[in-house]
Amino acid sequence: MKTVADLKALREKLQAEMQVRSDSGTKVVVGMGTCGIAAGAREVMAALLDEIAKRKLQDVHVEQTGCIGMCEKEVLVDVIRPGEDRITYGKVKPSDAAKIIGDHVVNGKIVQELVVGRIERQKK
Amino acid sequence: MNILDLAQNGIKAGAKLIGLEVNEDEAGYFVFRVRDDGCGMTPDMVQKIRDPFFTTRTTRKVGMGVSLVDMLTTQSGGHLDITSVPGRGTLMEAYFAKDNIDRPPLGDLPATMKVLVAGAPDLDFTLSYKHGATGFTFDTRELRKELGNLADFTSPALYEWVEDFVRTNIQVIHEKWEG
Structure with missing residues (x-):
């Protein structure tokens, strides 16, 4: 049985991660309204979290949001890279997580076939 | 469909603490409880939420969350209990006949x-997992x-x-029982 008593290894890992985390990194937002969850948002979010952990991406933040009114296009995933347009992906499946993270979040290459919306970045 | 979707309701209710409890064998029932300290519901609302045509949502007129779990429990020889106090929180207890x-x-x-x-990440979660005399908490x-x-x-x-913590500990419990 695992217990919370032995946290030494975890503590060291977290310390290392904290050095490089900031609030300015890329944001990934998953639609977790009833419609999103019914369409498999939890599985998609789990796959995104796994891919981020696998690639050891320290400065990517996954957040959840409610229903935004495009229920028929769920699961919806937004990717916001700092200084770039906000891209909305639709009908995302857990198997798309690797491509979204690998192509877009890491390399800045938008996964065109899944795009359902784009919001231009705020001009300063 | 997944009975764990109930946990999401607590987040929407503005809870600070959400407690999950799984008991694999409670007098012949598989029991799943979700407790939150969110906004709670009036007795009137507790009555209504089993109805699929009741929802607090304004975008459309059908809400499926609770009505579905209610149906799933009844279909598998169980029941769904809802206890709620406005301003204090809600307790949902889903009972499923274990061997159904x-x-x-x-x-x-x-x-x-x-x-x-x-x-x-700002909310607190607890999980209590039980199977007979074995179990663990998170x-x-x-x-x-x-x-x-x-x-x-x-x-x-x-x-x-x-x-990993939850997965490993559930495995340990299952190995013990299936030995």
């Missing part, structure tokens, strides 16, 4: 815990106490640890 063939799968609990803590407040300012649940190392 229609009992829906619990879903991937370890992955769900990971998504819950990473998706709502509590984000305990982790916060142990880790101090390192307890950032959006951190990959931490949410992966949470998933």
Whole structure:
């Protein structure tokens, strides 16, 4: 049985991660309204979290949001890279997580076939 | 469909603490409880939420969450109890007859815990998992106490640890019973 008593290894890992985390990194937002969850948002979010952990991406933040009114296009995933347009992906499946993270979040290459919306970045 | 979706309701109710409890065999029932300290519901509302045509949502007129779980429990020889106090919180208790063939799968609990803590990093979650005399508990407040300012649940190392903790401990319990 695992217990919370032995946290030494975890503590060291977290310390290392904290050095490089900031609030300015890329944001990934998953639609977790009833419609999103019914369409498999939890599985998609789990796959995104796994891919981020696998690639050891320290400065990517996954957040959840409610229903935004495009229920028929769920699961919806937004990717916001700092200084770039906000891209909305639709009908995302857990198997798309690797491509979204690998192509877009890491390399800045938008996964065109899944795009359902784009919001231009705020001009300063 | 996944009975763990009930946990999401607590987040919407503005809860600070959400407690999950799984008991694999409570007098012949598989019991899943969700307790939150959110806004709660009036007795009138508690009556209404089993109706699929009742929802607080304004975008459309059908709400399926609670009505579906209600149906799933009844179909597999169980029942759904809802206790709620406005301003105090809500307790949902889903009872499924343990050996009923229609009992829906619990879903991937370890992955769900990971998504819950990473998706709502400011909330506290507890999980109590029981099977007969064996069991374990998980509590984000305990982790916060142990880790101090390192307890950032959006951190990959931490949410992966949470998933592994829950998965490993459930496995240990199952091995003991299936031995």
